Amino acid sequence: MIQDDLPAIFRDFNPLENRMLRVIDDEGNIINKEIFPQLDDDSIIDAYKQMFYERTADEMAISYQRQGRMYTFTPNLGQEAIHIAAGMNIRKEDWLVPAFREMGILLSRGVTMKEMFLFYLGNEHGGSFKNVSKTLPIAISIGTQLHHATGIGYSIKYKKKEEAVFTFIGDGGTSEGDFSEALNFAGVWQVPVVFTIQNNQYAISVPVKSQTKSINLAVKSVAFGIPGIKVDGNDFFAMYLAYKTASEYALSGNGPMLIEAFTYRLGAHTTSDDPSKYRKKEEEEKWALVDPLLRLERYMKKMNIWNIDKDKLKEEYKQEIDAQFVSAENEKAYKIGDVFDYMYTDMPEDLMRQKDAYEQYLSWKENRK
Structure with missing residues (x-):
């Protein structure tokens, strides 16, 4: 990996310097106009709606679980900007290898809420994703999916196909041996894999400071000879730019990249978890003020492109999501x-x-x- 050959943002936001890529600030103001991604107003509005749909589906899934109608669920609250920005850059020809907190990416891929509800209802067909190709099932075992991603990347390179692989893991997963093994061979083989660490700052109850002494998680790329970058995971535009750049880099035959999406899990680790046992309410309230949906909404209002009736839209989404859940509940046994x-x-x-x-x-x- 030669520094001069890297895309500009990977050079300018070197993880060794602990710099973080941001395009808008917490109030929605553009702070890096020169790198603002080329997105028209309709695309930005659509991105917000996708994030809002994921937020609504997430809230309803938690409600169904609390009603005793569904098994343990992994909330996505607060990580929607990462998911939708990724989904907008993953092409139909590319591969998606998820962990278990990527609901918005799966939705953008074409997976239905019914299929995800089936998964969390313990139905074997919940991971088949019948109308979506090149998408692996949800991976509950921590880190195993990264080996799959690297292997698929090797196959793509061997067959000389123009495809990329996008795979995800949490901050806690970086402590697993699978993480290091997968990145090591991805670097050795120079395969077209974009790795994302969703750093929501807690692996269940264990904070990042108890996982590593590294200055950030993106810097872990350096030892493997892979470009890495730390990105504000609550900034939709920064995440979009990072994924667009990484996708182009991988598809051009340059090899893998690592993105650390620095965010915050606003909800519980799973519906079996009680975050009040290991973090303070003041911390949660502070991060709620920089919620990715709020930040994008603030930007849209400043740019005079806000035209969304959230109450009406939420009611439409709730009816659709509830219909899919009822259909999943009534699905015949496999x-x-x-x-x-x-x-x-x-x-x-x-x-x-x-x-x-x-x-x-x-x-x-x-x-x-």
Whole structure:
């Protein structure tokens, strides 16, 4: 990696200097006019609506879980700018390898809320994403998805295709060996993978300061010979610019990039978590003032392009989302074979035994009624 060959923003916002890319400030004022991304008003309005849809769906998913109608859910509150900016730069030809807190990216890809509700209802079909290609299922095991992304990147390079891979992990996931292994080989092989660390500052209850002594997380790219950049994750325009630049870099055959999206998880880690046990209300209130939706709304109002009736729009979204949840709730049970039959071309004996044991359990359970 030669510094002079890097895109301008990766040179100007060197993670070794702990600089963070921002385009607008907390009040929505443009502070870096010379690098403001070329987006027309309609695209900005659409981006806000996508962020607002994700926010509404997130709130409703938490409500369904609290009503006992759905299992544990991973909230996305506060990270919408990252998701929608990424989604707007991931082409149909590209690959998406998510972790478990990328709902907005999946939605922008074409995944439906019904499919995500099925996943959190424990339905095997919730990860199939039938109408979306080149999108891997939600990965709950921390860090494993990065190996998949690097492997797909290697395949793309081997086959000489013009595709990129976008993959995501949280700040806590950077402490996993998988993180270092995946970035190491991505750098060695120079594969077209854009890695994103969603640094929401807490891995469940553990703050970043307890994860690493590095000055930031983007700087971890340096040891692997990969360009890295720290970006204000609550600034939609900064995130859009970072993803556009990284996508162009990867598609041009230059290899991988690492983006640290510095943000804040406004909600709980999951619906099984109580953040009041490990962080103060004052901290949450401070970060709520720089909510990514609020910042984009402030910008839009300053530019006189705000034309959204939020109450009306939210009601429309709620009706649509609720209809998808009810449809997921009423979905017929999946066949037991769907869990076992598609893992291998030829099912190994240990998996056969597991399938047989589970079928016997279900039969016993049914006969007890």
